[in-house]
Amino acid sequence: MKILVLNAGSSSLKYQLFDMDNGDVLAKGNCERIAAGGSITHKRPDAENFYEELDLPDHGAALERVLSLLTSKEYGVIESIKEIDAVGHRVAHGGETIKESTRITESTIRYLEEIVPINPLHGPPAIAGMKACMKLMPEIPQVGVFDTSFYSEIEDFRYIYPIPYEYYEKDHIRRYGFHGTSHRYVSGELAKALGKPIEELKIITCHLGNGSSITAVDGGKAIDTSMGFTPQEGIAMGTRSGSIDPTVVTYLMKTHGYTAQEVEDIINKKSGLLGVSGLSNDCRNISEAAEAGNYRADLAMKIMINGIKKHIGAYTAEMNGLDALVFTAGIGENQASTRAAVCENMSYLGIEIDPEKNENFTRGVPFDITKEGASVATWIIPTNEEYMIAIDTQRLAKN
Numbered sequence: 001m002k003i004l005v006l007n008a009g010s011s012s013l014k015y016q017l018f019d020m021d022n023g024d025v026l027a028k029g030n031c032e033r034i035a036a037g038g039s040i041t042h043k044r045p046d047a048e049n050f051y052e053e054l055d056l057p058d059h060g061a062a063l064e065r066v067l068s069l070l071t072s073k074e075y076g077v078i079e080s081i082k083e084i085d086a087v088g089h090r091v092a093h094g095g096e097t098i099k100e101s102t103r104i105t106e107s108t109i110r111y112l113e114e115i116v117p118i119n120p121l122h123g124p125p126a127i128a129g130m131k132a133c134m135k136l137m138p139e140i141p142q143v144g145v146f147d148t149s150f151y152s153e154i155e156d157f158r159y160i161y162p163i164p165y166e167y168y169e170k171d172h173i174r175r176y177g178f179h180g181t182s183h184r185y186v187s188g189e190l191a192k193a194l195g196k197p198i199e200e201l202k203i204i205t206c207h208l209g210n211g212s213s214i215t216a217v218d219g220g221k222a223i224d225t226s227m228g229f230t231p232q233e234g235i236a237m238g239t240r241s242g243s244i245d246p247t248v249v250t251y252l253m254k255t256h257g258y259t260a261q262e263v264e265d266i267i268n269k270k271s272g273l274l275g276v277s278g279l280s281n282d283c284r285n286i287s288e289a290a291e292a293g294n295y296r297a298d299l300a301m302k303i304m305i306n307g308i309k310k311h312i313g314a315y316t317a318e319m320n321g322l323d324a325l326v327f328t329a330g331i332g333e334n335q336a337s338t339r340a341a342v343c344e345n346m347s348y349l350g351i352e353i354d355p356e357k358n359e360n361f362t363r364g365v366p367f368d369i370t371k372e373g374a375s376v377a378t379w380i381i382p383t384n385e386e387y388m389i390a391i392d393t394q395r396l397a398k399n
């Protein structure tokens with residue numbers, strides 16, 4: 001079975017074509033600068049990358065070019081679009097109604113259009129991608145896999161914010177949680193790596209990338225997560241502040257005369273590692289600068305790391321225990337110094353890592369960095385959201 005996975009951003013369309021018989025990626029690529037010029041990079045494992053600049057006025061035009069490349073004599077991997085058995089879409093937000101991966105129909109699209117106000121950045125491109133598929137491949141089943149759906153069973157007292165209840169009822173303001181597909185995938189892979197049923201495990205998964213979130217997974221179900229109404233809440237990230245006293249926002253608006261949009265740009269695009277260090281949003285640059293003695297870079301790293309530690313402590317308390325800690329995504333999978341700093345002085349909770357294993361880890365595979373005798377297993381698990389989407393898509397397309 002061949003599954004095409006699409007991830008539509010505001011000006012981009014990423015794709016991967018999977019052969020589900022063996023899990024291989026036959027081809028993948030990225031269309032960029034959609035509606036503002038356009039370019040495409042198309043990769044096959046056995047050939048040189050193909051790159052071209054072309055006019056991509058919308059996501060439909062981008063998808064059309066992707067399909068023509070996938071089926072082209074020179075750069076293609078299939079002879080006809082008919083070889084694609086199903087399309088899986090990465091969708092950031094499924095609102096309160098969509099609680100699991102689902103077949104995309106006209107009515108799903110109508111619902112996603114209704115919730116655009118709470119998903120203004122990611123909703124419209126995802127919908128555009130679905131509509132383009134319906135037009136260009138009307139016979140092929142489509143499935144939506146939602147970042148929020150892993151959190152659909154979180155209990156009300158963990159998702160309702162303590163503000164007047166009417167804002168939940170009328171405006172749908174609540175914790176939704178994001179990166180769910182990644183947390184679901186790595187917690188499942190961890191259980192496999194430990195050889196234990198996930199139903200018996202209390203796991204904390206740390207997805208640390210440009211955007212970062214931490215999730216408590218108890219018995220295979222997410223019971224709490226750090227991101228909230230938007231991906232802004234939680235720990236300090238590349239350019240996002242994470243959780244701050246909300247009055248900071250209104251104070252800035254009152255004293256500087258900022259508009260809502262201006263202050264949102266400050267906390268979303270100019271804060272976090274970038275804002276504190278004044279140097280970069282990239283954790284590599286910040287940790288290098290910190291090691292070289294830059295005070296603000298060091299401070300930015302400490303703020304981020306302390307946020308991670310606090311969430312691990314809180315989620316251990318919420319689950320009344322912890323069996324395993326997982327690091328994933330760009331920072332979690334690659335940056336040994338951050339993992340070491342997070343796990344330092346955590347032996348009270350049973351978290352102790354082996355410095356040798358942590359430094360000399362193998363990239364790209366699940367890797368155990370637990371110190372012998374520690375009660376909590378600590379692992380690096382590479383995330384693979386696209387493959388998780390392909391698995392759900394295959395399951396739902398068969399039904």
Ligand code: ADP
Nearest residue numbers: 208209210211281282283284329330331334335
């Ligand atoms: P996104 O949220 O954009 O998907 P990623 O998961 O790609 O982000 O993570 C980006 C972060 O990962 C950056 O802060 C970067 O410094 C860090 N990172 C990526 N690769 C490495 C590496 N080889 N060593 C250390 N840090 C890395």
